Amino acid sequence: MLEDRSNYTLEDMDRMSVFHPLTSIETHMKQGPMIIEQSKGVRLRDHKGRELIDCGAGLWCVNIGYGRPEIAQAAQQAFENLNYYHIFGGASNEPMIRLADKVLTLFRERSGAPQMARVFFGTSGSDANDTNAKLVRYYNNLRGKPEKKKIISRTGAYHGLTTMAAALTGIDIYHKAWDLDGSGVLHTSCPHFFRFGLPGETEEQFTDRLIGEIEAMIAREGAETIAAFIAEPIMGTGGALLPPKGYFEKLQPILEKNDILFIADEVITGFGRTGDWFATGLYGLKPDIVTLAKGITSAYFPVSASVISQKIWDVLEAASPEYGPVMHGFTYSGHPVGGAVGLANLKIMEEENLPANAAKVGSYLREQLKARFGDHPYIGDIRGQGLMVALEFVADKAKKTFFKAGQNPHRVVAGYAPDNGIMIRGLPFTETLAFSPPLSITEGDLDQAMDALAKSLEQAMPELRKLAAE
Ligand code: PMP
Numbered sequence: 001m002l003e004d005r006s007n008y009t010l011e012d013m014d015r016m017s018v019f020h021p022l023t024s025i026e027t028h029m030k031q032g033p034m035i036i037e038q039s040k041g042v043r044l045r046d047h048k049g050r051e052l053i054d055c056g057a058g059l060w061c062v063n064i065g066y067g068r069p070e071i072a073q074a075a076q077q078a079f080e081n082l083n084y085y086h087i088f089g090g091a092s093n094e095p096m097i098r099l100a101d102k103v104l105t106l107f108r109e110r111s112g113a114p115q116m117a118r119v120f121f122g123t124s125g126s127d128a129n130d131t132n133a134k135l136v137r138y139y140n141n142l143r144g145k146p147e148k149k150k151i152i153s154r155t156g157a158y159h160g161l162t163t164m165a166a167a168l169t170g171i172d173i174y175h176k177a178w179d180l181d182g183s184g185v186l187h188t189s190c191p192h193f194f195r196f197g198l199p200g201e202t203e204e205q206f207t208d209r210l211i212g213e214i215e216a217m218i219a220r221e222g223a224e225t226i227a228a229f230i231a232e233p234i235m236g237t238g239g240a241l242l243p244p245k246g247y248f249e250k251l252q253p254i255l256e257k258n259d260i261l262f263i264a265d266e267v268i269t270g271f272g273r274t275g276d277w278f279a280t281g282l283y284g285l286k287p288d289i290v291t292l293a294k295g296i297t298s299a300y301f302p303v304s305a306s307v308i309s310q311k312i313w314d315v316l317e318a319a320s321p322e323y324g325p326v327m328h329g330f331t332y333s334g335h336p337v338g339g340a341v342g343l344a345n346l347k348i349m350e351e352e353n354l355p356a357n358a359a360k361v362g363s364y365l366r367e368q369l370k371a372r373f374g375d376h377p378y379i380g381d382i383r384g385q386g387l388m389v390a391l392e393f394v395a396d397k398a399k400k401t402f403f404k405a406g407q408n409p410h411r412v413v414a415g416y417a418p419d420n421g422i423m424i425r426g427l428p429f430t431e432t433l434a435f436s437p438p439l440s441i442t443e444g445d446l447d448q449a450m451d452a453l454a455k456s457l458e459q460a461m462p463e464l465r466k467l468a469a470e
Pocket of ligand 1: 059112123124125126127129158159160161232236237265266268293294
């Protein structure tokens with residue numbers, strides 16, 4: 001006899017059945033889930049009937065906003081026509097061919113990166129970065145440089161949570177107790193001037209110090225052992241961290257000189273979030289590999305991509321007769337429904353010029369945040385680019401001291417937010433709240449979201465004062 005489960009609420013069933021990612025089991029068992037029932041535009045509705053402006057666009061990913069019928073129609077058509085076939089062994093399908101072509105065209109025509117030559121599809125940012133980590137080693141083996149294998153990443157980086165991607169991720173809490181095999185992964189300093197600039201140091205001096213550290217690391221390890229440098233052009237999970245002045249301009253020639261591939265992880269920055277199509281164009285980057293996910297389908301379907309340059313492709317192609325098939329790929333690589341959804345999503349982005357809207361309303365958001373919260377005693381920095389925006393908390397503004405690890409003032413504020421009508425996420429690296437709504441958001445919605453944030457900050461003040469005094 002099967003157990004009668006009809007008396008259980010959905011919340012009970014969740015607690016008894018679901019193993020949630022990135023969730024405290026202790027808290028979840030006490031509080032239960034927040035069940036999201038519906039979404040439309042920039043708004044969600046949860047099981048308590050609260051209507052919430054989603055200041056996170058999910059996980060920085062629903063770039064066109066929720067509930068677009070065009071995507072549902074494109075998906076339905078694709079499901080009816082060809083719901084699945086793989087792309088191994090030269091098999092292919094039209095939607096994925098067109099999506100690959102579209103992505104390359106965007107790099108060529110909108111981002112000053114004509115060197116991008118082929119697209120390898122996966123289903124998550126993590127698997128794409130694992131693909132990249134394999135590819136840079138494969139590439140060096142094929143061209144007779146088997147010792148050139150290490151990858152330099154940065155403290156504060158987020159590159160995903162599969163084993164290799166998690167090792168590349170540079171935030172301690174993702175490593176604790178997981179025994180990741182990060183062999184060959186090196187981390188250099190986080191380029192977050194506000195937090196890690198030394199007293200009296202200018203931004204340029206900070207950049208030079210970090211670049212010097214990278215040069216010293218390359219010299220110490222030996223350039224002949226280093227395959228790649230991976231970087232989010234603007235660090236997302238780290239806290240919407242813009243590169244300090246001159247960082248990439250100074251970094252790229254060093255990588256080139258040392259024959260080190262540059263992997264730009266544009267999982268968040270890609271597809272309009274920064275106000276440009278890609279941060280590659282925004283910063284004039286010359287990547288050898290670009291990681292894409294999230295905005296490629298606005299998360300209506302899981303698709304990721306590793307876009308590789310002609311230089312890498314040439315080596316793979318030349319080695320093909322000797323090495324045989326490229327023995328890497330996934331069941332869902334190049335899924336036809338993902339291709340159709342991606343194309344429909346990019347069509348909306350182009351027709352509605354969403355990158356330009358992100359630039360425009362993003363400027364408005366930062367201005368308004370600065371005007372409204374710039375003098376807040378516990379908000380030390382308000383920064384961002386396009387709709388990748390963050391507020392960082394300080395314990396003492398005048399002395400520029402920070403809250404202690406584990407105090408999480410930003411999470412206290414985020415905890416009040418849903419009752420005030422917004423979802424806003426606290427980030428795990430520094431005490432930072434992220435503002436990364438759908439790119440379709442209006443100034444009016446942002447005003448409403450900022451009102452809700454103001455209320456949440458107000459409600460959190462007694463706790464913030466207490467924490468700051470501890
Ligand atoms: N790279 C970056 C820059 C990311 O922000 C993320 C996800 N937040 C990932 C990789 C991993 O993507 P996924 O969660 O799809 O595996």
